[in-house]
Amino acid sequence: MTTYAYKVRDATGRFNEGKIDSQSEREAVMALKERGYYITSITEDRVISVKKELSFLSTAKSKNVGLRDLALFCRGLSTMLEAGVPLLSALQSMASQSSNPGLTLVIQNMTEKIERGYSFSQSLNEHPKVFNRVFQGMIQSGEAGGNLDWALGRLADYLEWEKDLRDKVQSATYYPMILIIAMVAASFFMVYFVFPQFLLLFESFNIELPFITKLLMEVIRFMNAFWYLVYGGLILAVIGFYMYVTSEKGKKWWDQKKHHLPLFGELFRKLVVSRFCWIMNGLLKSGMPMVQALETVSTAVGDYYVRDIILEIADKIRRGRNLSQSVREYDFFPPIVTQMVSVGEEAGNLELTLGKLTELYDKEIGVFVGRISTVIEPVLTVIIGAGVLILALAFFLPIFEMASKGMGGG
Numbered sequence: 450m451t452t453y454a455y456k457v458r459d460a461t462g463r464f465n466e467g468k469i470d471s472q473s474e475r476e477a478v479m480a481l482k483e484r485g486y487y488i489t490s491i492t493e494d495r496v497i498s499v500k501k502e503l504s505f506l507s508t509a510k511s512k513n514v515g516l517r518d519l520a521l522f523c524r525g526l527s528t529m530l531e532a533g534v535p536l537l538s539a540l541q542s543m544a545s546q547s548s549n550p551g552l553t554l555v556i557q558n559m560t561e562k563i564e565r566g567y568s569f570s571q572s573l574n575e576h577p578k579v580f581n582r583v584f585q586g587m588i589q590s591g592e593a594g595g596n597l598d599w600a601l602g603r604l605a606d607y608l609e610w611e612k613d614l615r616d617k618v619q620s621a622t623y624y625p626m627i628l629i630i631a632m633v634a635a636s637f638f639m640v641y642f643v644f645p646q647f648l649l650l651f652e653s654f655n656i657e658l659p660f661i662t663k664l665l666m667e668v669i670r671f672m673n674a675f676w677y678l679v680y681g682g683l684i685l686a687v688i689g690f691y692m693y694v695t696s697e698k699g700k701k702w703w704d705q706k707k708h709h710l711p712l713f714g715e716l717f718r719k720l721v722v723s724r725f726c727w728i729m730n731g732l733l734k735s736g737m738p739m740v741q742a743l744e745t746v747s748t749a750v751g752d753y754y755v756r757d758i759i760l761e762i763a764d765k766i767r768r769g770r771n772l773s774q775s776v777r778e779y780d781f782f783p784p785i786v787t788q789m790v791s792v793g794e795e796a797g798n799l800e801l802t803l804g805k806l807t808e809l810y811d812k813e814i815g816v817f818v819g820r821i822s823t824v825i826e827p828v829l830t831v832i833i834g835a836g837v838l839i840l841a842l843a844f845f846l847p848i849f850e851m852a853s854k855g856m857g858g859g
Contacts, residue, residue: 454466524601594735618818628829701754765778
């Protein structure tokens with residue numbers, strides 16, 4: 450007899466863990482299934498430490514698995530299953546075709562698990578860093594409903610949509626980031642190579658300098674004398690901010706504040722609402738119950754502030770409310786969302802309504818990203834122009850004064 454440590458969920462979704470004695474892992478899995486448990490993990494007790502180490506190595510190698518890799522994996526697997534290829538053969542084929550070493554390792558590990566008696570969804574749960582809760586939930590629902598190929602195809606659509614969404618956001622930030630970096634580089638060059646030459650020139654003449662010139666000279670002297678304080682403080686501030694916003698408390702604070710940022714705040718809100726509608730549409734279509742779908746979405750939207758709102762909505766529905774009534778109580782969701790959800794519930798086609806909302810927000814996000822680029826360009830141009838004007842006044846006013854005195858003296 451061998452002792453196995455297991456982690457399971459019961460029919461109500463409650464988490465349990467413990468140990469079981471069995472002749473083999475397969476028999477242990479069957480025994481737990483007979484008790485009505487959904488197995489999330491099971492390991493031989495005496496090699497738990499080794500298993501953890503292997504899991505760590507697998508996770509380290511699989512961190513580079515991107516959305517494009519996962520979308521190709523889902524699309525290929527869906528196509529093969531739809532053509533009648535057995536799951537194990539399809540997985541082995543995808544492992545040999547994958548160009549990502551991390552994903553290949555994960556697929557091979559999943560294949561081994563399935564050969565030992567795991568279901569496909571259970572093997573996915575062993576790699577939460579690669580397959581998030583949306584992925585796991587869709588596959589679990591697809592297995593239960595006998596439409597795994599459809600669920601994989603839907604996941605491929607979702608991953609491609611998510612990749613496109615991220616590309617749109619990145620395209621909106623490329624231009625301002627390039628300009629900001631260029632401004633910082635130019636400022637560094639001027640402060641340490643150009644401006645000191647002007648300072649020597651002004652100090653050689655006995656003239657009263659304008660206030661703006663004096664102020665700029667003092668700033669330059671300070672930055673040259675205490676450069677380690679200036680740049681050290683800036684680096685520490687950036688590191689401190691990053692560490693705070695990546696902590697549990699900081700994430701909640703930042704996710705709440707970012708929705709109120711000028712210009713980008715509205716974009717962040719549209720992205721979260723679009724993601725909420727898309728994922729809910731897919732999970733409900735796959736047959737997942739409303740409360741479970743909301744709990745899955747709460748961790749998939751990528752926003753701690755909205756996560757808490759969605760969990761509160763799930764709790765209200767658990768107590769007998771419907772989705773439109775619950776969503777209406779939160780200002781985060783625009784009126785069009787509450788109205789469309791209400792219409793969908795009344796007509797009995799909530800999935801279709803959520804799909805229409807996703808299409809609407811996709812178009813809005815595309816237009817909004819273009820608008821951001823259009824607005825940011827003149828704003829940055831004005832900022833750069835104002836900086837150039839200040840520098841011109843600071844350095845050319847004394848020169849004009851020296852020139853006028855020279856002409857007057859002549």
